[in-house]
Amino acid sequence: MAEINHFEYGWITPALSYALSVLGAILGLVCATRIRDAGSTGQKLWWGTLAAWALGGTAIWTMHFLAMLGFAVTGARIRYDVPITVASALIAVVAVGIGLAIVGTGRLSVVRILAGGIFAGSGVAAMHYTGMAAMRLDGRLSYDELRVALSVLIAVVAATVALWLAVTVRRGAAIFVSALVMGVAVNGMHFTGMSAISVHLHERGGEVSGAEVGSLLIPIILLVIFGVVGLVYALLAAPTDEDRAAAAYLHARRAPAADPPEAAPEPDPVGLRARSTLARPGAQFPSRRDRPLR
Structure with a gap:
């Protein structure tokens, strides 16, 4: 059995992987809070996609590859x-x-959180062991079944807690603390699964096909950078509750006030008598001869 080193470069890789998982968790939780505030199905789908990319892509997968x-x-x-x-x-x-989607649609309940956590956690474990299956070396990999089961359990618990936090946490400090906890859980799942591996090298060396780590590192780093920048831009560009309230206030201030109804003119008694006199048939104004002498 070959000797395995999980920390070839010391604590640099686990420290960077933990920082990356925390960053992805923060962005994912913030995007998840926007799902609850979204007013349309399209907006919910948009923020759900961003949250899935931040949590699944940045906090979990890129952390896995970096580690x-x-x-x-x-x-x-x-x-x-x-x-x-x-x-x-x-x-x-x-x-x-x-x-x-399981947790965020319909009325929130314990059953929904557990169902979503089991599905997402199983997917995270599948991601991990699929990534391990992508590894090519001149040898054979074997796994300790007990540690594999423990890593799957950690993945399910971590995913359940992450989904529960995604639908309940709203304040900045709580999101930051939750991201720290999620980073510990994700890294704990990864290194528990890695500890289950044993490598048995072949006696005769052969040709190993595939891409080296260095050739994959640059595009993955660029993908992470552009992904994080895009997520931050989407969060900054989206209007918040305060923005909507301010826009509604300004719209109300700028709306023209309704014109007051014109007041009816006061009646003129002299004019009314003259008009009523003319309105009678055969009515005439008195001549100068008919006017009494003063």
Whole structure:
């Protein structure tokens, strides 16, 4: 059995992976709060997609790949199958998205949170072991079944807690603390699953196909940067409750006031008598001769 080192570069890779998972969790939880405030189905779908990308793509999958940089096997070169690696990323995003849809639609209940957590957690575990299946080396991988089961349990619990936080937490300080807890859970699941691995090298060395870690690192870093920048921009550009209230106030101030009804003119007694006299048939004004002398 070959010697395995999970921290080839010391504590740099686990520290960066934890920071990345916390950042993704913060963005995901903030996007999840916008789902509850959305007024239309299209807006809910938009924020749900962003939350799934932040949680499943950034907080979970990119954390997994970054932590894998520190995984090394003595006497073996490690490469990765690109299509399977991409498939593992899609599994994480889709699983978290469906979990958010289960929890975020309809009336919130314990059954919905558990169902969403089980589905999303199973997807996260599937992402992890799919990513491990993408690994290519001149040897055979074996897993300790008890530790695999423990990693799946941690993934389900972490996903359940994450979904519960996504639909209940709203304040900034609470979101930050929740993201710290989620980072611990996600990294704990990853390294528990990694500890279940044993590698048995082949006696005769052979050709190993696949992409090296260095060739995948640059596009993944760029994807993370553009993804985080896009999420931050979407959050900053979206109107908040305060923005909507201010816009409604300004609209009410700028709306023209209704014109008051014109007051009816006061009646003129002299004019009324003259008009009533003319209105009678045969009525004439008196001549100068008919006027009495003063």
